[in-house]
Amino acid sequence: MTPLSEPGLESILAGLLPGDGTWPNAADLDLAEEIIMLAQRVPEQQAALSRLRDLTLPPRSDTSGLQQALEQLEAAEPATFGALLVLAYGAYYAHPHVLALIEERCGYAARPPMPLGHSIQLDGPDPLPATAGGPPTWRSDGTLAAEQVRSMQAADPDRVWTDEEIRSWPTS
């Protein structure tokens, strides 16, 4: 018997992510295999799942009792609770149904970031800083180079500089 065949998992998923309107209750998504897979990589999460076997949590139907039990667990065993939270969320927010809902309700494409990426919203050219084209505002370090460069920059703020010119500036 794996820890996840026990009622504890159903209770904790239902308590953490109980569903709301169109959002499904995590306990209804058959996340057990995902959770086992994710926990395989993290000893602390494996330990948290083992700990879950020893806990007696109210059934999902007892929502107020479950809320109270999880609040107590969070206060008494923050590491265990935190590991279970990351596992539950990790499985939930990678589930295809949840990702499809996020796309529908939030506009975030239901796929990994790559290879397709995300188009950034452009409403014409980006605005320019109000200070663009103005005199230099950086602080001089008191060197000859600073005085010379500030003077040249002030005279022509939009000047296009070359590597050769920058190499010719005085050094310390």
Added chain:
Amino acid sequence: MTSSASVLVIGAGATGAAVSWRLASSGMTVTCLDRGHWQPQISSPVTDRHWESTRLRERSPNPNVRQLPEDYPILDDTSPIKPAVFNGVGGSTVLWSAHAPRFRPSDFRVRTLDGVGADWPISYWDLAPYYELNDHVVGVSGRHGDPGNPPRTPRTTPPVALGPAGRHVAGALNRLGWHWWPTDGQILTEDWNGRRACNGCGPCEMGCTRNARASADNTYWPLALAAGARLVTGAAVSRILTDAKGRATGAEWFDVAGRLNRTTADVVVLAANGIGTPRILLNSATNQFPEGLANTSGQVGRNLMLHPIAGVSGIWNERVSGWSGNDGFCLLTQQFYETDVSRGFARGYEIQLTRSQGPLLTALGGFGLDVPWGRNHHARFERVFGHAATAAVTCEDLPDDRNFISLDASASDRFGVPAARMNYQVEENAERMLDHGIANARTLMLEAGASEVLVTRILPGAGFHLMGTARMGSDPESSVIDSDGRAHDVPNLFIVDGSAFASAAAVNPTPTMQAIALRTADRILAIGGAG
């Protein structure tokens, strides 16, 4: 096994790659050792639906969480800010967001100008040509003409798009009359040099399958290898070897099978980051150097500077699609960068606008988004996901006696080399700066139309800017290396990573590290290396 080289570089990250390329291109025989391995960009987990769970573990920036075989423990219970480093070809640029600002001229003269910290023995003007050279190698998106900084050459590609939240904030900055500028980034917005343009996927720190985001493994290393540099991976350096005259003769290292090897060299260059470099130096203690190598001053490991960073998140009623576009930056303001004594602190801070995270990290309440579990979870998730952006208030750190890297034999890596311990607390000047910066970031977000503003006073995972632990200076009694990057005590030992920094500035340090690495390479060539 023993091998030899003219120059031995330890660490294949941002600086080790740059110095290896520059020296190999000039005909030097260069061998670089790195305890990690190649990380093919194409294998980034961003193509998998569990990419966010992977980010929390195997791709965590914290080696204590990640626990790969090549990682060494960094004991961090003595620091509120946890380490963020990566061991592998490309180093921490494998997991970075590629924000690429430069230090300002005043950052190199903090003692002279403001009476705090330590001056550098070099100036902005010494580094300016190397900043340019670095930009040309790695490719930088941005816009030239920022009046808040000395001039630069035109950027490789246009800046990243601001996106909806960036536009809101840019408008607010203009109304407030504050300086701002589109951020320079080592992220291409157009195809360039065999690399493809960014497609806005979001999590740059997970790796970039398009190679739009620069990292040392896709910029410097191909060039360095083509120039003849030799790169040995899975080579964990434990200590630097010295002879009776106190000169470095090479390094001792363990291969993946745990076998002990030696590589001898005329010149040794340390590029192992602000924690790894002092760890190696301190572990290289001998009867001749009982306090560790290059440590006559007692400054090795001292003066640890990070950037205390506050996260001030705005939530808009309308969707701002914060998941689209590179996640780490789009614009910055340096309105409060320089000292104004009326503020009650020395030096200053930058505010950069980041975007937001994916569903899982949002649900977990990243950047202080305050998403509860239980019956209110889903409503809150819908309220914040895609509606948020975060202003990162990046504060200049000053050297402080309480902040240092030490060895701690209570833990060790798999080869028995002692762990590093991160001893750090936020000093008082930075605390006052955080107060000021948070207040201004809140003002900014509200002016930008955010209907809710949430504050995380210190981002605990932001220990990625590691500086000062083998600092550069003119005085051998208060610094470890000189203006050439050469150890005061050891004439053929050079340090090029963030350890070398005398001050921290209030911007991301990588371009400055890389400029220093390139300049140090030229100094090695100019002075004949072995001294």
